[in-house]
Ligand SMILES: O=c1[nH]cnc2c1ncn2[C@@H]1O[C@H](CO)[C@@H](O)[C@H]1O
């Protein structure tokens with residue numbers, strides 16, 4: 203093996219230090235286990251299955267590892283349950299920004315459903331303002347610790363509920379004030395996105411941006427509706443687009459009309475490998491469609507979805523992919539640039555992030571092998587000699 207091929211396999215440390223961009227992460231799916239316990243105690247929430255943080259972390263991971271999206275989503279009762287006060291929201295959002303920054307994420311869009319945080323009397327506006335305040339605090343604390351991160355919020359409406367238009371209006375009202383777009387989430391089967399057409403049409407009239415969870419627990423019809431009826435800018439997951447791609451025995455590949463559209467139009471796919479393994483959308487990392495989608499040059503991005511439930515981070519997702527597909531720093535850069543191109547912030551800011559933060563960050567990492575000291579040139583051997 204030459205020095206260069208060794209340099210091609212990123213180490214865990216390089217993966218963590220590499221600049222990463224995260225487009226699909228749920229605020230209520232990424233709490234620190236210790237924070238869930240603390241907040242439950244402070245707010246009088248008594249339904250937690252464990253009060254020991256380690257046991258609770260394991261419980262979330264195992265309960266979410268159910269093979270069904272519906273059961274996976276049940277675990278959110280406990281995180282949403284402790285996120286009903288202003289202080290709790292500020293704390294969770296601040297810790298989210300800090301944890302992502304610590305993991306090398308330089309830009310993140312983090313989503314949550316304001317309508318799920320009203321049980322103790324907060325208004326929708328108070329929820330958004332508390333989360334924004336937390337993100338700003340977390341960005342500042344990260345900076346104090348030597349990490350730079352920028353976090354934008356996506357407001358989610360729950361697809362089984364009927365508040366999508368109201369939440370879309372909220373996203374529009376807080377545009378340029380911390381909120382960068384809109385999403386719908388929740389159980390996919392039986393809840394088509396077309397039920398919320400009024401919200402999507404409103405956002406389009408307002409020249410605003412949105413993504414839709416589609417093609418995760420339900421297949422091509424859901425992706426088709428999200429794009430062709432609702433006009434989504436990105437697909438939350440979209441992993442089932444694989445059902446419209448045929449790989450023949452001789453290795454040739456044929457794209458159906460929908461898959462071709464998604465690739466031709468450069469529709470971003472917010473892929474979340476670990477989450478898909480838990481909900482049954484993929485059987486192993488090596489079998490995850492991300493490998494084929496990357497080879498076929500779809501606009502694929504790597505995401506965490508729910509760091510608590512999936513016991514993951516951006517670095518962990520990349521570690522799994524490096525192991526499964528032999529990805530290099532060049533592949534990581536490709537996914538990261540894809541994600542940054544697909545973000546909902548203005549074009550000039552995306553470009554500056556790519557050219558001034560992401561590319562220099564990878565160039566720095568890629569050049570490290572040149573300066574690596576071998577045993578024969580290490581300081582100790584030189585001074586000993
Ligand atoms: O992978 C997912 N698919 C669909 N919905 C999800 C997923 N992860 C989380 N949520 C839902 O989004 C809400 C707001 O953040 C969460 O409360 C959860 O119900």
Ligand SMILES: [Zn+2]
Nearest residue numbers: 387415438507
């Ligand atoms: Zn999600």
